[in-house]
Amino acid sequence: MRNLPTLFFLTAAIFALLGMIWGIQMSATHDHTLSPAHGHLNLIGFVAMSIFGTYYALTPNAASSRLAVVHFAVTTTTVLTLTPGIVLAITEQSESLAQIGSVLAVATMVLFGYIVFRHGVGSANTTKYPDQNIQSHPAQ
Numbered sequence: 306m307r308n309l310p311t312l313f314f315l316t317a318a319i320f321a322l323l324g325m326i327w328g329i330q331m332s333a334t335h336d337h338t339l340s341p342a343h344g345h346l347n348l349i350g351f352v353a354m355s356i357f358g359t360y361y362a363l364t365p366n367a368a369s370s371r372l373a374v375v376h377f378a379v380t381t382t383t384v385l386t387l388t389p390g391i392v393l394a395i396t397e398q399s400e401s402l403a404q405i406g407s408v409l410a411v412a413t414m415v416l417f418g419y420i421v422f423r424h425g426v427g428s429a430n431t432t433k434y435p436d437q438n439i440q441s442h443p444a445q
């Protein structure tokens with residue numbers, strides 16, 4: 306998908322905003338009980354998604370693959386299951402959703418590793434010296 310990097314970054318910004326609002330709420334109430342869930346929302350939802358978005362912006366071949374769209378769906382689903390899953394686990398209601406989210410988180414990273422292995426990093430058209438104006442020995 307052409308706009309996949311944009312999709313990753315927009316989703317990352319939404320997750321970051323939600324995570325920050327949650328952080329402010331924790332600070333205001335002095336109740337940090339759910340901070341691990343907040344941490345995972347920010348780290349997978351914002352940090353990992355932004356790194357993935359950067360990779361796809363640098364590597365258009367990977368971004369245009371179907372597997373990259375699957376990668377976006379699995380990453381988003383990971384955040385949407387793992388975050389409430391950790392809340393349920395901390396409040397001792399259920400561990401099932403956290404377990405599902407954990408498996409999805411691993412799947413996200415396995416997919417990312419496979420896509421990087423398959424497509425490498427960077428544009429396929431990039432030559433060793435893409436900018437013809439760069440001089441290897443600039444005049445003093």
Ligand code: HEM
Binds near residue numbers: 326331337342343351
């Ligand atoms: C408005 C922004 C934010 C606020 C107000 C906020 C607030 C908090 C608070 C109050 C805690 C609990 C600290 C404690 O109990 O010791 C916490 C923990 C944490 N936050 Fe944030 N946070 C914000 C943004 C972020 C971002 C952007 C990230 C990551 C990119 C992040 C990652 C974490 C992590 C990893 C923890 C520790 C979780 C744990 O070990 O339980 N936070 N945050």
